[in-house]
Amino acid sequence: MKRTLSIVGAFALLAWTALGLFAWSNAQGHFQVTVIESGAASAEAQRASALADELGALHQDLRALSTALGENLEALRDELSEEQTQHAAALSRDVSALRESLRALEPSAIATQQSLILLRQDVAALSAAVHAAPAAEPVAVVAEAIPIEPQPEAETVVETTLPQPGQPAAQPAAEVAPKKRSFLAFQLPSDDLRFDERRAWTLLPALSRVGFDAKSTLHDFSGVSSSITGELEADLSKPGEKPRALLRVEAATLKTGVDGRDEQMRENLAVKDHAQITFELTGFEATKVDAAARRSEGKASGKLTIRGVTREVQMPVQLSIDEARRLCVDGDMSLDLTQFDVPVPNKLGMITMEKDVKLWISLRLRVHPRTER
Amino acid sequence: MRDRSIASCACALLLAASVLGCASNVVAPADRNVRDELADAVWRPANAVDLIGQWRVLSLSGEAASALLDLAYFIAEDGDFSGSALFAGPPAHFEVLSGTWSLDATGRLQLGADAEPANAEVAGAFLRLSGAEGSLIFERPAIR
Numbered sequence: 140m141k142r143t144l145s146i147v148g149a150f151a152l153l154a155w156t157a158l159g160l161f162a163w164s165n166a167q168g169h170f171q172v173t174v175i176e177s178g179a180a181s182a183e184a185q186r187a188s189a190l191a192d193e194l195g196a197l198h199q200d201l202r203a204l205s206t207a208l209g210e211n212l213e214a215l216r217d218e219l220s221e222e223q224t225q226h227a228a229a230l231s232r233d234v235s236a237l238r239e240s241l242r243a244l245e246p247s248a249i250a251t252q253q254s255l256i257l258l259r260q261d262v263a264a265l266s267a268a269v270h271a272a273p274a275a276e277p278v279a280v281v282a283e284a285i286p287i288e289p290q291p292e293a294e295t296v297v298e299t300t301l302p303q304p305g306q307p308a309a310q311p312a313a314e315v316a317p318k319k320r321s322f323l324a325f326q327l328p329s330d331d332l333r334f335d336e337r338r339a340w341t342l343l344p345a346l347s348r349v350g351f352d353a354k355s356t357l358h359d360f361s362g363v364s365s366s367i368t369g370e371l372e373a374d375l376s377k378p379g380e381k382p383r384a385l386l387r388v389e390a391a392t393l394k395t396g397v398d399g400r401d402e403q404m405r406e407n408l409a410v411k412d413h414a415q416i417t418f419e420l421t422g423f424e425a426t427k428v429d430a431a432a433r434r435s436e437g438k439a440s441g442k443l444t445i446r447g448v449t450r451e452v453q454m455p456v457q458l459s460i461d462e463a464r465r466l467c468v469d470g471d472m473s474l475d476l477t478q479f480d481v482p483v484p485n486k487l488g489m490i491t492m493e494k495d496v497k498l499w500i501s502l503r504l505r506v507h508p509r510t511e512r
Numbered sequence: 513m514r515d516r517s518i519a520s521c522a523c524a525l526l527l528a529a530s531v532l533g534c535a536s537n538v539v540a541p542a543d544r545n546v547r548d549e550l551a552d553a554v555w556r557p558a559n560a561v562d563l564i565g566q567w568r569v570l571s572l573s574g575e576a577a578s579a580l581l582d583l584a585y586f587i588a589e590d591g592d593f594s595g596s597a598l599f600a601g602p603p604a605h606f607e608v609l610s611g612t613w614s615l616d617a618t619g620r621l622q623l624g625a626d627a628e629p630a631n632a633e634v635a636g637a638f639l640r641l642s643g644a645e646g647s648l649i650f651e652r653p654a655i656r
Contacts, residue, residue, distance in 0.1 A: 320626050320627050320628070321576065321627065321628060321643060321644070321645045322623070322627055322628040322629060322630035322641065322642075322643025322644065322645065323576065323583065323595070323597070323623065323627070323630065323641065323643070323645070323648070324595060324609055324611065324623035324624040324626075324627040325580075325583075325595065325597045325607060325609065327575060327576060327579045327580070327645055328579050328599075329575075330578075331575050331578050332577070332578035345546070346546045346548075347546065348544060348545070348546055350539060350544065352538045352539065358536055358537060359536040359537065359538045360536075360537040360538060361537065361538045361539040363539060365546065395537075396537060462573045462574065462577075463571060463572060463573040463574075463577050464572070464573070464574075464577035464578045465577075469544070469545075471541075499541075499544055501544040501545045501546070503546070506578070506600075508581055508600045508601060508602070508604045509600070509601060509602035509603075509604075510602065510603065510604075
């Protein structure tokens, strides 16, 4: 028993010691022990006092600097303000002088503008004169028609506008034509359609008709068709110089207003075998040419083919340009149907048609756009 | 007596019928030209509502006819417009432009700031613009 108690007492002592060590090890991280000597505190206090003195001196210096800077800025502002006032006054004087100069220049500017307008009108007149003049003598005609004022600009323009002898009159004028802004908002070239140059034209079927007027014992009648295609190429001021044209009419589309008569006509024209009536222009003998009015008259010669039979014919025609800048070709001629082997209708000897009919054309053509520059 | 009057009436009727049947049906020289259906149109000054939409030129006259091959406009309700023109050249070429349009009470149409005003008139479904360089008639394009 005694031995047991001593063992328990030894264990208890060991446990107490272990607990003490454990508690010390936990507590030592939460405590700091500082050792201060008694002379160090007075040294720190002296250093802080010196710093405070230096800071006060710095404040005083800063105040002095601030005061001095403010005075300098005020002086600078005053100086700048004075300079600005002087500069504005100088500018005002310059503007006034400029205005006076402009006022002095205004009359001459107006005169120059008027001169330019007159010059432009002269150039336009020259261009029109060149257009209207025959191609063989373009320069001479222009010189007689429009006297050129001795202005250097005008001479320059005229030199570039007038064609050289031997050159076609059309090309240079078309290239330098001035532009203007039209009511369509686009700038349209000022050169109008010319009568005196070789151009290609395309027939407008919707606005063209060909027909014939016939006489019979019962009553007179006409046959009309708008089923026409064709082209024409000519210089309308010189229509006799190698004109070319080809017209094609669908024979079955000729209408007289009476179905039975139309049926008979198609049989007589043999439209199943010869669907088209054609005319090929081979020459033009002009009797009247008015280039200014854009009109000419003459006799068109060519090969007319009806029912497969071709004959040389001549038709007096009038050529003109209308408001829509279309070429109008109108004409008529007498034609003997028997020359083309066309049977002349005859109903039991009672109703007979005359073998001579009047063939007429009313054609409208639109100029084909140029492809060359 | 009665038989004679009936015979007279029959003869008169036959004569009238033969005269009517033998009446000339020849086209007069003045009527040989194709008649423009718009020649008889009654034009009135256009108002803004008439102009809105797409237009394509139908006929050209005047200087514009020698300069242009085709012309189209789109006139928008918000005051903008756009146009395209095919110039004859040479060489033939397209030009396009856009801008703003305005119309005054008398039917004067201003297409863009720099252009001369056009006289705008309508007749049915057609629009006519006229100015110093000519007169143009437009229609609504019907693209299929």
